[in-house]
Amino acid sequence: MGRGDLEGTVSPSGRDELARKFVEWRSLVLDASRCPVRDVLDRVGDKWTTLIVMALAGGPQRFGALTRAAPDISKRMLTQTLRNLERDGLVARTVYPTKPPSVDYRLTALGGAMLEPLAALIRWAEQSHPAIVAARRRFDEGPAEESAA
């Protein structure tokens, strides 16, 4: 079956690992309908989490500083995102009973551990973006006449 061959140019290491992971993963999905990976990845997926984590990578930040760091986030969403991160133990919230009150947020050790894999993904995203944009234009313009001989 010549149609089933894998291209050899793709790094096989990550591929193999993922393939195995997927098998475990799938059974978890079937069992619990809420596997660990999805549980955590859903957070990464939502609109603001990664942005906030990145903003906190440089050190503790106050609420207002975070607002300025991501000007297009609403207070509502910022609060909610921070609450989720705090709930998950990725971010620590500290209230200083000054007047007016000030609060700062910092990554916990658990949250800090996310930075490396996140950086890897972001590095990939940056590198691939031109190719992706090009692919999109090709897809949107060309009628996409592909089929097997």
Next chain:
Amino acid sequence: MGRGDLEGTVSPSGRDELARKFVEWRSLVLDASRCPVRDVLDRVGDKWTTLIVMALAGGPQRFGALTRAAPDISKRMLTQTLRNLERDGLVARTVYPTKPPSVDYRLTALGGAMLEPLAALIRWAEQSHPAIVAARRRFDEGPAEESAA
């Protein structure tokens, strides 16, 4: 300033990189309101993309096989997810004009390159999940009485 110190236990390498990245990133967000990273990460974020990519990590799959691989995905969402991946050049779609028709999907080189960073993130998610679950329980039960002395 006891409140401003960073904990030393967190890996500083990823932290530094992310902090720098964030600065560049933010300016892009401000400029274009649609930076490369967000553009790509939004895809990772949606419900099915990572699952499908993982399912394809092991090699080309037919549409029906993918349906079985992720039993809780609807045909509608599977099609849509695959179209997006195809549009972005991460997945190649091949039609075999048999009867009934069969179609298979495989990762392109571009798509395959995503596997490594994705694997890193998933590894982190798996490792951290117990701690996250514990943190959630603590957060949900305890009244969370934290404040600075």
Next chain:
DNA sequence: CAGCATCCAGTATGATACTG
């Protein structure tokens, strides 16, 4: 088998105004 069109519900997000 693979895929599209339509309809519909739930959720995610934003805008705005109010509070300690």
Next chain:
DNA sequence: CAGTATCATACTGGATGCTG
């Protein structure tokens, strides 16, 4: 300053039925 409450809305994703 750092939120909370409420409302409005857009988008996501699921169910179903039809087509080639």
